Amino acid sequence: MSSEIAPHFSSKDAVVCRGVGKTWAAGTKRAHEALRDIDLDIKPGEFVVFLGPSGCGKSTLLYLIAGLEDATGGQIWSFSDKVEMPSPERSLIFQETSLFPWLTVWQNVSFGLAIRGASQEERRKVAAEALQRVGLIAAMDKRPDELSGGMRQRVAVARALAMRPKVLLMDEPFAALDVQTRARMQDFLLDVWRDSGASVLFVTHHIDEAVALADRVVVFTSRPGRIKTIYPIDLPRPRNLFSREAETIRIQLTELLRDEVDRAFAEQEAFATPA
Ligand SMILES: Nc1ncnc2c1ncn2[C@@H]1O[C@H](COP(=O)(O)OP(=O)(O)OP(=O)(O)O)[C@@H](O)[C@H]1O
Numbered sequence: 001m002s003s004e005i006a007p008h009f010s011s012k013d014a015v016v017c018r019g020v021g022k023t024w025a026a027g028t029k030r031a032h033e034a035l036r037d038i039d040l041d042i043k044p045g046e047f048v049v050f051l052g053p054s055g056c057g058k059s060t061l062l063y064l065i066a067g068l069e070d071a072t073g074g075q076i077w078s079f080s081d082k083v084e085m086p087s088p089e090r091s092l093i094f095q096e097t098s099l100f101p102w103l104t105v106w107q108n109v110s111f112g113l114a115i116r117g118a119s120q121e122e123r124r125k126v127a128a129e130a131l132q133r134v135g136l137i138a139a140m141d142k143r144p145d146e147l148s149g150g151m152r153q154r155v156a157v158a159r160a161l162a163m164r165p166k167v168l169l170m171d172e173p174f175a176a177l178d179v180q181t182r183a184r185m186q187d188f189l190l191d192v193w194r195d196s197g198a199s200v201l202f203v204t205h206h207i208d209e210a211v212a213l214a215d216r217v218v219v220f221t222s223r224p225g226r227i228k229t230i231y232p233i234d235l236p237r238p239r240n241l242f243s244r245e246a247e248t249i250r251i252q253l254t255e256l257l258r259d260e261v262d263r264a265f266a267e268q269e270a271f272a273t274p275a
């Protein structure tokens, strides 16, 4: 029961996971264990990156923390509330933008407020503030297909910010962007993060991205995903990503990940080979 477990976590933390596991299709022949025994504490305002081989359960853990899926083991809290359903305090941004093409930019940004029953005037005001923060106020009345990929992801960030979340969950949000745009988006995200005071949980495959962004990097094992290690990055910001220290961190993270990526590939090959 949660009351027995409650004394083990600090209620001030933005996210607390204790013994969290997820088996998809649990109890059926197709049962598939994605995550096991995740213990994690995320402080308010912290920037944490999830790094791990494909299929190790990074997205699954974000969905559990978002409250979109139920854990099959353990418990999750956010600011002392048990996570049992989605909340506007925890916004999830997906890899592919999920903007509604038939709505304008400002209507997309304020969509969550519309569900809450906010007036058109209030929605437009909140959307304008959020779009100002992502540098897209001029695009307010455009539609998503008039924007570049980077701009669309900035609109997705604005939509998440409009709900004033305390926790921003980002699932490879910049993966579809070219390298130059991605670097710009990382700088932009760091600015937004500093201003918002929110905790960010950010999934990536890119070690460079982890070094650019993270206060701490959570490195996952291959499936079922467990935490292999939590790697703190103490480099001052703004970071010089070409420094010797940054290079050392990149090498260490690459080594931590290599065995897990090999194991994940072996499993996926076995899965793909007909018996
Ligand atoms: N809805 C689902 N139903 C059943 N199995 C799922 C579901 N979603 C994910 N899985 C499985 O759970 C495991 C973890 O998937 P998940 O998408 O969390 O991995 P990931 O670490 O995000 O991978 P990637 O880096 O490729 O995005 C995988 O083996 C995947 O096939």
Ligand SMILES: [Mg+2]
Binding pocket: 058, 059, 060, 171
């Ligand atoms: Mg994923």
